[in-house]
Amino acid sequence: MAVDLLLGLQWGDEGKGKIVDVLTSNYNIIARFQGGPNAGHTLVFNGRKHVLHTIPSGIFHDDATNLVGNGVVIDPVIFKKELDKLEEQDVDYRKSLLISRKAHIILPTHRLLDAASEASKGKAKIGSTLKGIGPTYMDKTGRNGIRVGDLELSDWKTRYRALADKHESMISFYNVDIQYNLNELEKEFFEAVKVLKSLKFIDSEEYIYQAQKSGQTILAEGAQGSLLDIDFGTYPFVTSSNTTAAGACTGLGVSPNQIGEVFGIFKAYTTRVGSGPFPTELFDEDGATMAKIGNEFGATTGRPRRCGWLDLIALKYACQVNGVTQLMMMKGDVLSGFKTLKVCTAYKYRGEVIHHLPYNIEPENVEPIYTELDGWSEDLTQMSEVSQLPNALNAYIEFLEAALEIPITIVSVGPDRKQTIFRQELVSYK
Numbered sequence: 001m002a003v004d005l006l007l008g009l010q011w012g013d014e015g016k017g018k019i020v021d022v023l024t025s026n027y028n029i030i031a032r033f034q035g036g037p038n039a040g041h042t043l044v045f046n047g048r049k050h051v052l053h054t055i056p057s058g059i060f061h062d063d064a065t066n067l068v069g070n071g072v073v074i075d076p077v078i079f080k081k082e083l084d085k086l087e088e089q090d091v092d093y094r095k096s097l098l099i100s101r102k103a104h105i106i107l108p109t110h111r112l113l114d115a116a117s118e119a120s121k122g123k124a125k126i127g128s129t130l131k132g133i134g135p136t137y138m139d140k141t142g143r144n145g146i147r148v149g150d151l152e153l154s155d156w157k158t159r160y161r162a163l164a165d166k167h168e169s170m171i172s173f174y175n176v177d178i179q180y181n182l183n184e185l186e187k188e189f190f191e192a193v194k195v196l197k198s199l200k201f202i203d204s205e206e207y208i209y210q211a212q213k214s215g216q217t218i219l220a221e222g223a224q225g226s227l228l229d230i231d232f233g234t235y236p237f238v239t240s241s242n243t244t245a246a247g248a249c250t251g252l253g254v255s256p257n258q259i260g261e262v263f264g265i266f267k268a269y270t271t272r273v274g275s276g277p278f279p280t281e282l283f284d285e286d287g288a289t290m291a292k293i294g295n296e297f298g299a300t301t302g303r304p305r306r307c308g309w310l311d312l313i314a315l316k317y318a319c320q321v322n323g324v325t326q327l328m329m330m331k332g333d334v335l336s337g338f339k340t341l342k343v344c345t346a347y348k349y350r351g352e353v354i355h356h357l358p359y360n361i362e363p364e365n366v367e368p369i370y371t372e373l374d375g376w377s378e379d380l381t382q383m384s385e386v387s388q389l390p391n392a393l394n395a396y397i398e399f400l401e402a403a404l405e406i407p408i409t410i411v412s413v414g415p416d417r418k419q420t421i422f423r424q425e426l427v428s429y430k
Helices: 016-026 076-088 108-124 133-141 148-152 156-174 182-197 204-213 245-252 285-293 312-322 391-404
Strands: 003-008 029-032 041-045 048-052 065-068 097-100 200-202 218-221 259-267 270-272 306-308 326-330 340-349 352-354 366-374 408-412 420-422
Touching: 003 016, 003 245, 016 041, 016 218, 016 259, 016 326, 016 408, 016 420, 029 204, 065 204, 076 182, 097 204, 108 133, 108 156, 108 182, 148 156, 148 182, 148 200, 156 182, 200 204, 204 218, 204 245, 218 245, 245 259, 259 312, 285 306, 312 340, 312 391, 326 391, 340 391, 366 391, 391 408
Parallel strands: 003 218, 003 259, 029 065, 029 218, 065 097, 097 200, 259 326, 326 408
Antiparallel strands: 041 048, 270 306, 340 352, 340 366, 408 420
16 A cells, blocks of 8 residues: 655645545544644634644544654654643544654753754844754754654663753853753653653554555655755755655655655645745735735744745645645635735746746745736635636636646635535545
């Protein structure tokens, strides 16, 4: 059985959590393959809103196994808070939640390092969520990190102390005013570690291999978005992991020839949280309207999201890098009421018209060139059938399909799992 992938194609916040939740009934295993608690996957069903940060979005389905893969970094404190909320909702996560022994752990001092590093940058800050993600991945590549499997060793606290002491010396190097009480932070951390250790740790690459052999279906769930990929994103305003399809191979131990369908999620417009270039960003009433109707605030940080028209050049780039086979368009309902829609179909790059994403898309180098399409006024949120969609929306979708040469199989018309329209049967579950 192949492993299907689901990932974001923009700067994150595309609505991956909702679609994973919608698709989970078709899979036996949902596996997160990268990122950490800087992710915020929002699910809405039965009149309630649920936000997950590290736990896979299939956790609310009783018959699905949820795996946190080796490519993920785990903050035990935030993880415990997620588990506490699940308990409040009577979710029996102990029988369905598995943790890879090779996943790295975020220490309290990682968060402090993150804050010190960002403060030292001043106006050049990258917009970190200050969750300690970057420093944890730095320790991973620097071969200093502490992994989940280390918690099973008798000397893990000695390893912790050595690394935390090293971090404190590094914090002083930044020479910024960071106030903290490490004793209090560590007290909370060690209590959370006890909870983490009560879960089942596994050798996840072997688990997935055997699951494939036995015919189980697996959906790999990505976090953040392709334009935040450490290699292929808008560096340095990116996250610290590989958010693209290749990250699923290294983040779960799945060989490339075992990848099946690649589901790419994108918004009908574009948003971005934090710093970094954004060619189609709007600073007018249209942008403010998108933000208001779309409730564009980060699920993890609460920060307002910058809004703009759909950037087809960046979207096509993400599709190419990921090998996307099916597209899923989110928040089409937010665009209802716009008389005219714009789509960026080319860039004017240093005086030349180009149709690909260049090395640098800072505003001094790139100017978007737009194609205009008719908008629609109908309220999409009550629609449940393809036949109900307005002609202008269908024309918008068909325009994007023709440009990207990939079918758009799902259109989301609201945050609830029921507000999901399948335009055609999904090709999947090989």
